[in-house]
Amino acid sequence: MKNIYPIFDHTFSQKMPKTEEQYKEIRKERKEQIKDVALQLFADNGFHNTSIQKIAQKASISKGLIYNYFESKEELLQEIVEDFVKNSYQDFDPNNDGFLTDDEFYFFIEKSFETVKSNPVHWKLFMALSLQPAVTEFLMKSTNDYAVRVSKTIYDFFERKKCKNTTEEIMFFTSLLKGTIVQFISMPEIFPIDLLKNKIIDFYKTKFNT
Amino acid sequence: MKNIYPIFDHTFSQKMPKTEEQYKEIRKERKEQIKDVALQLFADNGFHNTSIQKIAQKASISKGLIYNYFESKEELLQEIVEDFVKNSYQDFDPNNDGFLTDDEFYFFIEKSFETVKSNPVHWKLFMALSLQPAVTEFLMKSTNDYAVRVSKTIYDFFERKKCKNTTEEIMFFTSLLKGTIVQFISMPEIFPIDLLKNKIIDFYKTKFNT
Amino acid sequence: MKNIYPIFDHTFSQKMPKTEEQYKEIRKERKEQIKDVALQLFADNGFHNTSIQKIAQKASISKGLIYNYFESKEELLQEIVEDFVKNSYQDFDPNNDGFLTDDEFYFFIEKSFETVKSNPVHWKLFMALSLQPAVTEFLMKSTNDYAVRVSKTIYDFFERKKCKNTTEEIMFFTSLLKGTIVQFISMPEIFPIDLLKNKIIDFYKTKFNT
C-alpha cells in the first residue's frame, strides 16, 4: 500500500507504517510458524496425507497465505528438510575445528542419541523421506555439505586411531549408530536406547583403551 | 496354439468355455504380473506417486482389470508386502527348528546381506514403508508372525552364548545388521557391503571364540 | 466333456442332443430364473444399487449369460416390469367380460389388497419405478393396455351406480385404494391394511346400499 500523501507521513503515521525491519520480522515468524505446523503434520500423517488445507487450518491462517511464503507444497517440504538437516548437524563438533578429541568423540555419540531422543517422530519422518526415491535427490543436496564435513572429521578421528582398515571401521561405526537410531524411531516406546548408547560408548572406550 | 490336424477341426474347435483350471491359471498369472509391475513402480517412484493408471499402462492392461484382482490400491500394496515378507523370511533358519548352531548363525548374517544385495531397490521400498505412519500398522501385521519367530531363534542363540546382558547384546547385533542394510540400500553403488559383512562375521567369531 | 468316439454317437447318444423344444424350455426357465433373482435384488437394494455381477452371482451363473437372454440391464428391468404388470392385472375381472357385478366389485377391492399384501416389497419397487422420470415412459407403455381395460370396467360399474359425477367418484375410489396401498407398502409391518380393506368395502356397501 503506497502512501499517497507523503507530506503527512511524519505527522499522522509516524509510528504506524511498519518498518521494513518489522515486516521482515513478521515474515520470518510466519514462515517459521507454517514450517512448524507442517512438520508436525507431515510427521504425524505423512507428506501425502497432509493437505495444504489442513496445514492452514492448524496454523489458523488461510490456504492462500502459505503460497505467499512458499512456492509450492514441495518447496515447503524442502525448506523444512533443510532446516532439519542444518539443525541436526550444527550440534556436532561444537568448536567446529574439524578435530575430534576422544572426549568429543564420545560426546558425538551421546549427542547423536540425545538429538534423536528429543524428537523421534521428526527423525522418523526424515529417515522415511531419505528412503523415498522422489525425495532422495533434493535431500542429498541439502545434506551433502554438512555430511562431507562431518564425515571428514570422523575419518580423521579414526585415522588417528590407526585401525586396520579405516573405512571399514567407520562404516561399522556409522552402521551401529544408524541401526540403533532406526530401531529406536521404529519403536520409541520400547527400545532401550540409553542402554545401547552406553554399550556403544563402552564398546569404543574398550576398543580404544581410553 | 494352432491346431495342426485341421481335419479334426470339427472335433477340437468346438467353442467351449475355458475350464476352471484354465481360469485359475490365467488369474494367477495376471495377478502375479500386476504385482510385479506395481512393485517395480512403487520401488521406483513411491507408493503415492504411482497411480493405478500408470500400473495399468505399464502392464498393458486396463485400469479396470486391476480391480478385478485387487479390491483397492491399498490391498494391492498389502499383498505385495505380504509376498515380500514371506519370501524374505523363508530363507532364514533353513531347518526351521528354532535352533541356531554357530555355523547357522554366521550363515544367518551372510544370508541377510545376500537377500538385501539381491534386491536393494525393493528393500528400500519396504524400509521406507515401514517408517510411514499410515502404513506401519498393516505392515506390522504381515511381518509380525515371522519376526517373532526369528527373534526367538536369535534370542535363544545369544542366551546360550551367556553374554552379560542378552537383550542388550541382541539389540547391538540387530542394530549393526539393520544399520548396515540401511546404509547399503541408501547408496547401493558405493557402500562396501561385503567388507562389512565379513567384518561383522569376524567380529562375532572373535567375540564368541569360534 | 467331449465325445472322443464320434462313430458311436448314434449308438450312445441317440437321445442326447436336445430337441429344439427342449432348448426353448431351458431358455424359458433360465430367463425366468434370472428375472426372479433380479427382481428380488432390485426390490431389496434398488435398480442402481444392483449390479449385473450381483445378479449373476445370486443366480449362480456367469455375467455373460445374462446378456445371452437380455440385451441390457435396462431391458431386463423392462421385462420384469412387463411381467409384473401382466400378472397384477390378470387377476382382476376374472371372467374378463368387462362387466363387474356388485360382488365382483367388492372382490376387486379385496383382490387388490391381497395382491399387494402377498408381496409388498415388489409393489414398493414398482411404485417407486412408476415415479421415476426415466422409467415412467416405458412403464406407461407396458401398463397402458391393461389399465385402459380395467379403467373401462370400473367406469362402467360406477356409471351404472348413477353417481352425481362418475369421473370424480372413480378418482375418489382409486385415490382411496392407491393411498391405502402406498401407506401399506411404506410401512408394511405396522399399517393395518385389513382394517382399511374392510372399512373401504363397508364404505361402498353402505354407499351403494348393497
Place this chain on the structure above:
Amino acid sequence: MKNIYPIFDHTFSQKMPKTEEQYKEIRKERKEQIKDVALQLFADNGFHNTSIQKIAQKASISKGLIYNYFESKEELLQEIVEDFVKNSYQDFDPNNDGFLTDDEFYFFIEKSFETVKSNPVHWKLFMALSLQPAVTEFLMKSTNDYAVRVSKTIYDFFERKKCKNTTEEIMFFTSLLKGTIVQFISMPEIFPIDLLKNKIIDFYKTKFNT
C-alpha cells in the same frame, strides 16, 4: 458496483480481503444455487441419473466447487430433502398450537393440495425417494419430527370428532389424501385435483355435519 466518485478511488480500491460477512453471503448464495440446480436435475432425471458433473455444468461452476459446499452427493441430496420437508410442513397448523378447529382442518386439506399443486415435480421426486430402499432411512430422519407433530394434531382432531375407530378413520383420511396426491403427481396435466379436493372437503363436511 462502480465507484461513482473516482476521486476517492484511492480510498475505496485498497485491496482488502473480503469480510467474513461477505464470504458468508457468497457461501449462502452459492449453496442455494447448487441446491436449486441439483433439485431440478434430480427431479427431471432422478438422483442416480444426475451426475455431479451435470450439476456443475448446469450451474456453470466446476465440479470441485460442489465439494466445497457439500461433503458428498448424498449429503447434497440430504440437505435438499431437509429443506423440502421443512418448507412443506411449515405451512400447516398456522398458529402451531397443535389444535385444529373445523375450519383449520378444511384449510389443512386445502393447503395440502395447494402445496403439491405448486410443485408437482418436486413432490414426485420426494415421493419416489421415500420409496427407495437405500434412501428411506435418512429421509425418515428428516421427516420424522414434523410428521409426528402433524400426526398428533390430526389425531386430536379426529378424537374430538368421536368416530367409531379413530385410528381407522385417520388411516382412511390420510390414504385418501395421499392417494389423491400420488395420482396427481403421476399425471399432473390430466388429474382433476381441484375437483377431488372439493369432493374430499365436502365429504368430511357432510360426515361431520359442519
Place this chain on the structure above:
DNA sequence: AATGAATGAGGTTTCATTCAT
C-alpha cells in the same frame, strides 16, 4: 500481508458390456 472461493487436473473406483474360448 491475507482471505477463502474457485478451478481443473488427476486420482480411485465401479460397472455395463464385449469377446475369445
Place this chain on the structure above:
DNA sequence: CATGAATGAAACCTCATTCAT
C-alpha cells in the same frame, strides 16, 4: 448354451494452486 477375463467410459471425489478482493 456358457464362462469370466477384459475393456473403457464415466462416476465420485481430492487437492495443489490461482485469483479477485
